[in-house]
Every structure is written in structure tokens, then in C-alpha cells.
Amino acid sequence: MVKIGYKLSSELHSPLDLVRYAKHAEDAGFDFASISDHYHPWINKQGQSPFVWCTLGGISQVTEKLIITTGVTCPTVRIHPAIIAQAAATAAEMLQGRFILGVGSGENLNEHILGDVWPSAPVRIEMLEEAVDIIQTLWKGGMQDYEGMYYRVVNAQIHTLPEKLPPIFVAANGAIAAETAGIIGDGLIAIGEKKELVDVFNVSGGESKHCLSEISLCWAENDDDAVDTVYEYWPIMPFKSDLSWEIPTQTHFEQLAENVKLEDIAESTLCSSDPQKHMDKIQRTIEAGFDYICIHQIGPNQDEFIEFYREEVLPEFR
Template sequence: MVEIGYKLASEEHGPLDLVSNARQAEDAGFAFAMISDHYHPWTARQGESPFVWTVIGGISQVTADLRLLTGVTCPTVRIHPGIIAQAAATAAAMMPGRFILGLGSGEYLNEHIFGDRWPPAPVRVEMLEEAVEVIRMLWKGGMQDYYGSFYTLENAEVFSLPEILPPIYIASEGPISASLAARAGEGFINAGTNAEECLIVFRNSGGGDKPAYMEVSVCWAESEEEGQRNAYEQWPVAANKGGLNRVLPTPAHYEQLAAMVTLEDVAGNVPCGPDPEVHIKKIEERVRMGFDHVCVHQIGEQQQEFMEFYRKEVLPHFR
């Protein structure tokens, strides 16, 4: 049975709106929510990027059943994995049994801001694997020391540990990280690139029947044309190919890239408009790939209208 989730897009919404949207997503019947962890939005037009761990604290106080995972946190360059271990432990203590730590190798857009070198992809995956080891070591409790290839801990102890430790899911858009997700994670996340191929690698590398999450961007609007226009203006990155979303340093660069993208390019990747069958078809495509959790990202400001539409027209189909 597939579960449908709601994307809390930190690039588009301020902290109070994200907290409110999480509450409304729970009321609408979404099974889980995934919240992005960015320092910058993709473009200045998107206009937001609050600190995710503060927002999670707010969400914990206004929801009762909604499961929440970071989609995804990078614990390698901008923030040391020892800090992520503490932050995630606190989040899990505030949301017992319903917080999941989603980890990935990150984007240059967010991780270079302190002047750190941005390593090539294979090295980033090695860093991620070591970061997972650091996090799990700290979650064992007690004073810990660690001297690895990338990270050091000295006399570090996370005192506020939850009764139920959060599972770690790992994001992948390539075979190396898909293999890592299988051996080091309790679940798999894909944001929409090389999804089917990566899922096959994940399953064949030992992922077995672990949960597999995928993100799908849509744009509900009162007409297909309005939805296409909103998606093009607000989320042009939906048309980007290959590894471009990993290597550009600033929102301005993504805006320059967006100038080479057409409305048709974005509309070809994003279901738009008020026809429930269009939305259902997109989700069912992901289910046929083998994903058992599909997280739907509504582009733009019409979040409440989108949630009401899904409550009435889309979510019942998947029950």
C-alpha cells in the first residue's frame, strides 16, 4: 500500500507558514511530510530558507500523528555530523516515533558558504558514509571520541537522547549513493532524478523491502494554464537535467539557468491544473517504479487549496 506525503518546501515558505502547512497537511490526511533543509532557495523569487531545525520544533507542537522527515539534510560540509546528531536526537525526542532523519550528500548552493572545498561526488558519498557512522556512534550515548578521514570528535556526548532513535534514510540520485543507502540506511529517498535506476540498485544492493520515498512536484491551480505559468515562474529548476542542481553556487546562477528554460520544459515535468486524474497518474507512475511512499510538492502559494483538492479528489484513490 502506497502512502502519500506532503512536501514542506522551505525554499518557498517562511517558518510560520511551514508550521501551519504541516498542521493542515495532517488534517487533510497526508500520511507524512518531508521538509527541505536549505541555506539558500534555488532562486530569489522563491524567497525563503528558514533554519529547518527551528521549524521542526514548531511542527512538533502542532501535529499529533504526522510523520516528518528531513528531505534532505547534508551532514558533511556546512554542518558537522556531531551537530546533526544532537539536532536530530532533539527532534526525535519532541516527536516520539514519528521523526526520520533523511540525509544526502548536498548541493554546492548550500554547502560552500564558509569557503569549504566542494568535493567531487564520490568523495561526498564517502563523507556521507562517515557522517552516518559519527551520528550513530553519538546516538549510542556516553562520551565519544572519533578520528576519521573527514571528521573528528573529542569528548562529545549527546545527553538528550530520545527513547526511540530515529531511522536514517539516505537520498540517492546515482548508483554509488544508492548502494550506500542500502547498506547504511533504513530507507531510500529520491528527489526525481534517475529514480527507477537508483531504486533497482538500492534493492539489489541489500535494500530489500526497506521503505522507498520519492518526491513529485505538481502545481494545482484553477486551470492547467495557470498551473503551468505558476510552476514556470516559481520552480524552473524542475526542468534542469543531470547534475546541474548540485554544482551551481548561488540563486543568481539558477536564475541565469532558468532564462534558458521554457514554460513547456517545466510543464513537461510537472502535472498542472485541477484534473485529479493527471495527479493520480503521476503518482501511480512512481508506484509502478516500486516506490511505496510518494511525497507531493505543491509549487506556489495555493497550499490550502491544493490540500483540499487532494483530500477530496486524490488521497481517497490511494486508500
């Protein structure tokens, strides 16, 4: 059965607003929510970057049914995987079986802040593979040691473990990462309608596992206003390349966005008040092989968007 989710954008909203939106999304009938884990927003205009593990605690206290996934956490550079193992175990305990740990190989934007070398993509995937192994090892309970190629763990034990361990979904933007996700993950996370990633994931061990796609779009009462909103808050939408993972600062992203025109936004991003266009976008993503569809509403008008989906879109997928 397909699940429709709501994106909690940590780059654009304060932690208390994110908690409130999670509650509103649950009440409106969304099945799950995916919350981003950033140290920086993409551009300064977005203006926020609350610590996701604190925000998750607040969400756990105001929701009862909503499944929550990190979308996504990088457990390799900025934060050691042993710490992520503890944080995720605590989140899973607080959410009582409603937590999914979504992990990925990260973006330089967030991971460079301690002065560590930003590795090449193949090395980042190797680090992610080892990090997931560490997390799963620590989730076994008991005192654990680990001596890997990239990480070391000595006499570590997570004492607060949930009765039901959370699944681990692995993000992929290319074939190598999708193959790794099929091998080590309980699910796949991707952006858009990338059937080719689902295919690689399935043949690599992911068949019968869940596939989550994130769709970024903008609803507004007027379609031109929706385009303007994306242009103001998320002008990097037209860029669909590996460059996004390599750029180190918001200033660099803003310089990149200077090349974007309004027509580029209209061509790259669904900006519409027509519910049929939203339903068609979701349906195409389902047909590409995804069964978890997360909708990322760009801009400040989140409550209005949630109500639009409650009334016009979600009933069509029930």
C-alpha cells in the same frame, strides 16, 4: 502500505506558514511531510530559507500523527555530523517516534557558504558515509570519540536521546549513492520514478526497506495558471542533470532559467487540475518501487492544493 506525503518547501514559505501547512496536511489525511533543509532558496523569487531545526520544533507542537522527515539534510560540510546527531535526536524526542532523518550529500548552493572546498561527488558520498557512522555512534549514548578520514569527534555525548531512535533515509541521484544508501541507510530517497535507483538500492541491502520518492508538480484551478506558477517560482524544473548539485548561487540558477520556455515547463512538470492525472502519476511511482510518495506543490496556493488532495486524490489510496 503506501504512504502519501506533503512537501514543506523551506525555499518558498516562512517558518510559521510551514508549521501551519503541516497541521493542515495532517488534518487532510497526509501520512507524512518532508521538509527541505536549505541555507538558500534556488532562486531569489522563492524568497525563504528558515532554519529547519527550529521549524521542526514548531511542527512538533501542532501535529499528533504526521511523520516528519528532513528532505534532505546534508551532514557533511555546512554542519558537522556531531551537531546533526544532536539536532536530530532532539527533533525525534519532540516528535515522539514520528521523525525520520533524511540525509544526502548536499548541493553547492547551500554548502559553500563557509568557504570550504566543494568536494567531488565520490568524495561527498564517502563523507556522507562517515557522517552517518558518526551520527549512529553518538546515538549509542555515552562519551564517544571518533577519528575518521574527514571528521574528528572528541569527548562528545548526547544526553537527550529519544526512547526510539529515528531511522535514517539516504538520498540518491545515481547508482553509487543508491548503493551506499542500501548499505548504510534504513531507506532510500529519490526524485521521480527512478526504478533503476530502487533496483540498485535493493540489491545493495535495501530490500524490504522503505523507498521515498518526491514528485514536484503544480495544481491550480486553471492548468495554464499552473504552468505560469511553475515558470515563476520553480523555472529550473526542466533541468534534470548533476549540474544542480554544483551551481553555487541563486544568480547562477536564474541565469540557467533564462533558457527555459513555458512549453518546457508543460513538458517536464505535471501542471493539472485533473485529479486522475495526479493519481496516475502517483501510481506510476508506486509501480517503480516506492512506498513513500511525497507531493511537492509548487507555488503559494498550498491550502487550496491540500484541500484538493483531501477531496479528490487521497481517498483513492486508502
